[in-house]
Amino acid sequence: MEDMMDSAVGPHFSGLRLDSRRLSSSSLPSPTSANGNGNGAADAAKGLASPKADGTRQPFVIGVSGGTASGKTTVCDMIIQQLHDHRVVLVNQDSFYRGLTEEQSEHVQDYNFDHPDAFDTDQLLECMGKLKSGQSVNIPIYDFKNHRRCSESFRKVNASDVIILEGILVFHDQKVRDLMDMKIFVDTDADIRLARRIRRDTVERGRDVISVLEQYGRFVKPAFDDFVLPSKKYADVIIPKGGDNHVAIDLIVQHIRTKLGQHDLCKIYPNVFVVHTTFQIRGMHTLIRDKNITTPDFVFYSDRLIRLVVEHGLGHLPFTEKQVVTPTGSVYMGVDFCKKLCGVSIVRSGESMENALRACCKGIKIGKILIHRVGDNGQQLIYHKLPMDIAERHVLLLDPVLGTGNSANQAIELLIRKGVPEDRIIFLNLISAPEGVNCVCKRFPRLKIVTSEIDGGLNEEYRVIPGLGEYGDRYFGTD
Ligand SMILES: Nc1ncnc2c1ncn2[C@@H]1O[C@H](COP(=O)(O)OP(=O)(O)O)[C@@H](O)[C@H]1O
Ligand SMILES: Nc1ccn([C@@H]2O[C@H](COP(=O)(O)O)[C@@H](O)[C@H]2O)c(=O)n1
Numbered sequence: 001m002e003d004m005m006d007s008a009v010g011p012h013f014s015g016l017r018l019d020s021r022r023l024s025s026s027s028l029p030s031p032t033s034a035n036g037n038g039n040g041a042a043d044a045a046k047g048l049a050s051p052k053a054d055g056t057r058q059p060f061v062i063g064v065s066g067g068t069a070s071g072k073t074t075v076c077d078m079i080i081q082q083l084h085d086h087r088v089v090l091v092n093q094d095s096f097y098r099g100l101t102e103e104q105s106e107h108v109q110d111y112n113f114d115h116p117d118a119f120d121t122d123q124l125l126e127c128m129g130k131l132k133s134g135q136s137v138n139i140p141i142y143d144f145k146n147h148r149r150c151s152e153s154f155r156k157v158n159a160s161d162v163i164i165l166e167g168i169l170v171f172h173d174q175k176v177r178d179l180m181d182m183k184i185f186v187d188t189d190a191d192i193r194l195a196r197r198i199r200r201d202t203v204e205r206g207r208d209v210i211s212v213l214e215q216y217g218r219f220v221k222p223a224f225d226d227f228v229l230p231s232k233k234y235a236d237v238i239i240p241k242g243g244d245n246h247v248a249i250d251l252i253v254q255h256i257r258t259k260l261g262q263h264d265l266c267k268i269y270p271n272v273f274v275v276h277t278t279f280q281i282r283g284m285h286t287l288i289r290d291k292n293i294t295t296p297d298f299v300f301y302s303d304r305l306i307r308l309v310v311e312h313g314l315g316h317l318p319f320t321e322k323q324v325v326t327p328t329g330s331v332y333m334g335v336d337f338c339k340k341l342c343g344v345s346i347v348r349s350g351e352s353m354e355n356a357l358r359a360c361c362k363g364i365k366i367g368k369i370l371i372h373r374v375g376d377n378g379q380q381l382i383y384h385k386l387p388m389d390i391a392e393r394h395v396l397l398l399d400p401v402l403g404t405g406n407s408a409n410q411a412i413e414l415l416i417r418k419g420v421p422e423d424r425i426i427f428l429n430l431i432s433a434p435e436g437v438n439c440v441c442k443r444f445p446r447l448k449i450v451t452s453e454i455d456g457g458l459n460e461e462y463r464v465i466p467g468l469g470e471y472g473d474r475y476f477g478t479d
């Protein structure tokens with residue numbers, strides 16, 4: 001999508017109209033550009049939004065606007081359905097309609113629901129701010145039949161990687177626009193919109209045709225001309241034909257998938273590090289993943305790979321400056337290793353990484369954590385033997401395969417309970433599933449993960465695919 005966006009210079013592109021001034025790579029404005037658009041198209045083309053001060057990434061926010069009944073909600077639902085990914089949430093501007101007072105209700109025919117003042121934009125900004133900072137929010141539920149908010153219930157929306165905010169006036173207020181990394185305008189012919197609106201308001205909202213037409217002529221159309229249409233210029237992408245435009249929706253879905261894709265995990269989570277791949281590394285992975293390899297060969301090549309991961313992990317430790325004198329009498333300005341260090345292996349497969357760690361760090365203390373599932377109810381028992389002064393050390397947590405992330409999270413929680421600061425834990429593994437990376441990084445954004453390959457995902461039995469089977473059994477020859 002990004003490549004295609006960059007090369008699409010004409011006003012029309014497969015039914016998806018892109019503003020070529022914005023999307024030609026040389027003219028992409030920054031989100032803080034002085035043109036007042038608050039345009040985040042540059043971010044949209046580059047990756048997820050910029051990191052926050054604590055190093056975690058902010059969610060990617062997509063604004064979807066357009067006239068009433070243009071198909072905004074339909075388009076958003078289609079995008080979310082196609083993505084089939086729980087890391088995308090929808091926020092409707094409609095939810096932030098102010099409820100009518102008794103007096104206003106008595107003269108509802110005179111109320112302008114299409115004016116910006118009809119929405120509680122401060123509340124919308126507060127909710128979006130919370131979502132962007134990773135907190136879940138309770139969003140009001142608005143009832144179009146009695147023009148009020150439901151007083152007892154809310155819709156809980158969890159923090160996500162992608163937030164879609166849709167509504168007729170989401171591009172009107174600059175503060176709301178500034179939240180967005182990408183803006184889509186659903187452009188549908190006015191006659192079609194009116195026809196749909198009549199049908200929707202009579203069938204779904206219990207109104208009569210006369211009142212719908214009166215409201216349309218008195219408020220909806222003028223407000224469209226005064227507020228909605230002028231905000232179209234802020235759009236990065238214009239979709240003609242709304243939900244019927246499958247080409248445009250496919251392209252947008254593909255774009256979001258790219259943002260969420262496993263190859264973007266390192267962009268999403270700045271603390272995930274994948275060892276730079278070479279043909280040697282690919283060759284060793286090919287051997288250990290082969291179901292026909294002998295146990296000695298599995299151990300030999302695993303050990304080689306683990307040493308690479310350990311060395312990479314050690315590179316993330318703090319250092320102090322150190323000078324030494326060389327045999328030529330010259331001074332070498334170098335660095336000294338971090339001394340306060342220990343390993344912790346998650347028993348049993350994590351123990352397979354201990355030799356490689358000892359080979360790299362002479363005399364290193366290594367603790368152990370055993371996580372034992374109790375029955376089928378998800379409860380787990382943890383046994384551990386850790387260095388007494390672990391709270392003062394940097395911890396290299398060892399487990400060769402990161403699958404669901406559940407055991408890793410249990411182990412990390414224990415380390416934190418023992419006083420180890422989150423940012424002093426480096427989790428080392430050979431293979432990671434994207435699900436595990438998401439699970440661990442969301443919970444512990446300051447911890448570092450160092451891995452040698454990120455696989456496709458988990459199957460129905462929660463095994464990493466393509467993976468390499470039961471690592472511990474293969475390493476210790478018990479398979
Ligand atoms: N492509 C389409 N063809 C036919 N009906 C549609 C189409 N898109 C939306 N509708 C219908 O039109 C009405 C308005 O669509 P909706 O997505 O709610 O628009 P908006 O959120 O922009 O107001 C709904 O009743 C919906 O079912
Ligand atoms: N009580 C209300 C509140 C809003 N409206 C109309 O809804 C339209 C916005 O929603 P869309 O899904 O159509 O974008 C807007 O045009 C309002 O006129 C209403 O009729 N009653």
Ligand SMILES: [Mg+2]
Nearest residue numbers: 072073074094
């Ligand atoms: Mg809608």
